[in-house]
Amino acid sequence: MIGLLIAALLVSSLRHLNSRIKEAIIAFTNMSSNFAGVPLAFAFIIILGTNGAVTLLLKQWGIIEDFNLYSRWGLLTLYIYFQIPLGALLLYPAFDALKKDAYEAAALLGASSFRYWIKIGFPILSPALLGTFIILFANAIGAYASVYALTSGNYNMVTIRVASLVSGDLFLEPNLAAAISVVLMLLLAFITAINQWLISRSYYGK
Template identity: 60%
Template sequence: MSAPVGQSAKLPGETQPLAVSRARLSPQLRGKWLAALCLLPFAIFFMVFQIAPLVWVAINSLNSAEGWGLANFAKIFGSKFYLQAIKHSLQIAFWSSLFGMSIAILGSYSLHQVDSKLRDFVMAFSNMTSNFAGVPLAFAFIILLGFNGALTLLLIKIGLIESFNLYSKNGLIVLYTYFQIPLGVLLLYPAFDALREDWRESAALLGANTWDFWRHIGLPVLTPALLGTFVILLANALGAYATVYYLTTGNFNVMPIRIAGLVSGDISLDPNLASALAMILVGLMAVITVAHQLLLKRNRHVAR
């Protein structure tokens, strides 16, 4: 019997497209399962060494001699000593990140204008010095900028400075800025690849000067990279421990030093209070990260 006009006859072969689509989907599904299996070791590693310790620290921060609660946090925010540690950490991290990123911006932009051999050398040197920290860095700065350091004595002799205290807050800002610069260069250098030379030429043809180009084109394009780099430098400075410890033998009051002292100290041993300080440090980084994301969204909205 013939099928009605406008309708195709139902034949047994009509199920072939469904079978073909399933055959086509099966490799995709297998690929997704394979990707999930490859991701599994990383997920386990992340849970065991990132999430689990963070949860453990968060739980212990709520445990004190008075029982469960916010007693540790009340003790921290009620103590001028611990508030000074938080203040010093934030000040050193902010200023060293700002100075380091400012120098890194100039350096990254300049590297795009120089010969490739010099550029490769500087990038390799930045990669090496970004890992130069801890005892060697502290020892190097003591030799250069200590009370009897070579550079300190030279600057005093020629009359540029009267004295310089490497072991003060300003001295630590100089020290932190040093190891922020190579990291900033490594992070910002790829961002300048996004600035195309024909954009500058087009802007010049339309009558824009250098300031107009950077204000309306350069800075909006670089803003996400600049904000991201600043956040990473802040985290790098807030968590720095080895260099400041070996430089000041643990006598300067910053949060990593206080956390280490509460964990390993014989007199002031209080790991639960150290956990509370660590959670405050995590909270500060969370606030900075959220602010970074909000600024990025605002920048994308303005760019549109």
């Protein structure tokens, strides 16, 4: 949800920039969306780890007392980071459906910006927002390499548990791993079906 919100704000802001700056930001977003897995985890360790550059600076400035990258909040920061570029790329075409003429017509009729977004903006964007949220959820629930590299497999997540049940020396239970994998597969198939239904109801399907 946090990644989706930040991505929506980013895309909404891009619409007010000139084309050259917009293209540069989109290119950077496209590049950063492919920066994931083990390299991303190591980058976070170098930047926000216990002795990371940014962590030491924030402690020196007195902004934070203690930040543990290897805890739940550290994982949340990692997830939000790699969800924002993907969310921005998915939402960028959807915001083209918000025509400037509609905003100007609403303003001429006396509607405030808040009323415009409630009555026009969000209804138009709702299928794209829900579809993007579903894809981000599927992307998060299937993440493995970044989390494993960051926590060494010590955090209780579905993908890590499946891997440990298959390759663990002490708790080798491939049947349980297969059962969890089937549940995960059904969940992702259900999410994909909902996403396709939302796309068919959005402006993409018209």
